[in-house]
Amino acid sequence: MAANGRTNGDYDVCVMGGGPAGTAAATFLQRAGHRCVALEQSTFPRYHIGESLIPHTFGPLERLGLLPKLRESHFPEKFSVRFVSPDGKESNPFYFSEIIPGEMSRTWQVERSEFDQLCLDNARENGVDICSGVAVDEVLFENGRAVGVRTRADENKPREIRAKVVIDATGATTLIGKQLDLREHVPGLNKSAIWSYYRGGHRLEGIDGGETTVFMIADRGWFWYIPLPDDIVSVGIVASPDYLFDEQEEFEPVFLREVERCQPLAQRLTKAERTQPVRGIRRLAYRNRQIAGDGWVMVGDAAAFLDPIYSSGLFLALASAELAAKCVDEALKSGDISAARLGSFAGELTKGIGVIRQLIGAFYDPTFSFRGFLEQFPDQRAALIDCLVGNVLEQDMSSFQAALASMTPPPAW
Numbered sequence: 262m263a264a265n266g267r268t269n270g271d272y273d274v275c276v277m278g279g280g281p282a283g284t285a286a287a288t289f290l291q292r293a294g295h296r297c298v299a300l301e302q303s304t305f306p307r308y309h310i311g312e313s314l315i316p317h318t319f320g321p322l323e324r325l326g327l328l329p330k331l332r333e334s335h336f337p338e339k340f341s342v343r344f345v346s347p348d349g350k351e352s353n354p355f356y357f358s359e360i361i362p363g364e365m366s367r368t369w370q371v372e373r374s375e376f377d378q379l380c381l382d383n384a385r386e387n388g389v390d391i392c393s394g395v396a397v398d399e400v401l402f403e404n405g406r407a408v409g410v411r412t413r414a415d416e417n418k419p420r421e422i423r424a425k426v427v428i429d430a431t432g433a434t435t436l437i438g439k440q441l442d443l444r445e446h447v448p449g450l451n452k453s454a455i456w457s458y459y460r461g462g463h464r465l466e467g468i469d470g471g472e473t474t475v476f477m478i479a480d481r482g483w484f485w486y487i488p489l490p491d492d493i494v495s496v497g498i499v500a501s502p503d504y505l506f507d508e509q510e511e512f513e514p515v516f517l518r519e520v521e522r523c524q525p526l527a528q529r530l531t532k533a534e535r536t537q538p539v540r541g542i543r544r545l546a547y548r549n550r551q552i553a554g555d556g557w558v559m560v561g562d563a564a565a566f567l568d569p570i571y572s573s574g575l576f577l578a579l580a581s582a583e584l585a586a587k588c589v590d591e592a593l594k595s596g597d598i599s600a601a602r603l604g605s606f607a608g609e610l611t612k613g614i615g616v617i618r619q620l621i622g623a624f625y626d627p628t629f630s631f632r633g634f635l636e637q638f639p640d641q642r643a644a645l646i647d648c649l650v651g652n653v654l655e656q657d658m659s660s661f662q663a664a665l666a667s668m669t670p671p672p673a674w
């Protein structure tokens with residue numbers, strides 16, 4: 262078998278998916294003394310969307326030991342975010358250093374093929390067995406408890422790998438969510454995304470050169486503009502499917518039409534050439550009714566994905582992996598791998614994602630503005646900024662949430 266010759270039943274933990282969430286969970290658990298295997302269907306490096314980090318990713322990256330590699334990488338450093346209105350009016354850049362001291366006040370714009378490879382190599386260096394090109398077909402259950410997985414390798418021969426705990430880190434595939442019929446739409450949140458890459462897009466000077474620029478469009482939709490290495494920029498639109506696909510269904514003509522319509526963005530691309538095909542996702546948001554069960558947990562996008570507006574995906578992938586790994590470690594050491602024990606991180610994670618859900622609702626509410634919110638609740642400025650940099654876990658955000666709810670109805674969560 263592929264995993265260092267180990268035989269079935271050898272693993273404490275089997276992680277499905279070798280993306281950032283899966284490799285982080287496996288790294289933390291392997292370090293805690295558990296034998297881990299990570300099964301990844303593709304062969305790295307592989308393409309992935311989701312390039313902009315937020316400052317609070319610093320903590321998990323530091324504990325994973327990845328900071329030295331990021332510091333010496335060629336990824337553009339991101340110090341700020343700026344918003345541009347549909348008529349081209351630019352906000353002042355929001356510099357993270359205004360509220361976060363020291364090194365955490367900058368983060369990175371990452372090319373995911375490289376970033377995910379760093380995470381995967383790091384897991385391997387920490388002793389995780391990495392099996393690439395191995396897709397999981399299903400999780401095996403005995404008496405309602407997950408006991409392992411059935412995989413399909415390149416040669417297409419099914420094989421069983423048994424483990425005490427199975428971690429679903431399959432991203433939007435949501436393998437357990439689909440197998441157990443736990444996946445559902447997020448009420449009131451229905452957005453699509455379409456994106457591509459350009460070489461030679463206009464770059465701002467100095468420390469603004471790595472900023473994320475958000476170009477607002479009509480219909481409360483928006484474009485991201487994310488500088489990447491080698492003079493490449495990632496450009497993508499998020500908006501309601503009713504708006505995007507009103508005239509045509511195909512991603513490319515809709516994307517090119519929208520770039521042309523958004524003149525402040527189009528001007529940055531006048532000398533640029535497109536380097537990749539146009540890709541898209543018709544329905545972004547989903548969640549699962551349950552994120553842990555007997556013998557299994559979900560981490561990262563396998564648990565839920567809402568919307569890219571706050572660039573919280575990779576932070577939540579790594580943070581959820583760390584929270585879950587702590588519970589899995591304690592559960593394995595206690596010999597109790599029940600849903601209650603394994604899932605004791607779920608409340609905190611769901612609460613944090615709930616705060617982000619509420620902020621996403623506010624962003625897309627045409628009657629709401631953050632400027633108006635801060636005029637009415639100046640004492641909530643620090644809490645708002647905490648949310649924007651990812652400081653939403655292990656915090657009581659109830660007074661912030663109540664203030665927000667008084668100006669925009671809180672969405673069902």
Ligand SMILES: Cc1cc2nc3c(=O)[nH]c(=O)nc-3n(C[C@H](O)[C@H](O)[C@H](O)COP(=O)(O)OP(=O)(O)OC[C@H]3O[C@@H](n4cnc5c(N)ncnc54)[C@H](O)[C@@H]3O)c2cc1C
Pocket residue numbers: 277278279280281282283300301302303309310311312313314315395396397398430431432433434436454497542545560561562563569572573574575576578
């Ligand atoms: C349009 C868009 C824009 C985004 N922008 C940002 C952004 O700017 N910043 C940000 O932080 N986040 C962003 N995100 C979110 C970010 O991409 C994700 O949150 C992040 O990739 C989650 O990591 P993960 O490890 O949970 O899942 P993934 O990175 O998706 O990794 C899952 C892995 O599991 C593997 N896999 C799947 N099925 C199987 C199987 N059956 N067997 C074995 N392996 C399997 C896949 O090949 C993959 O490698 C964006 C997302 C979208 C859709």
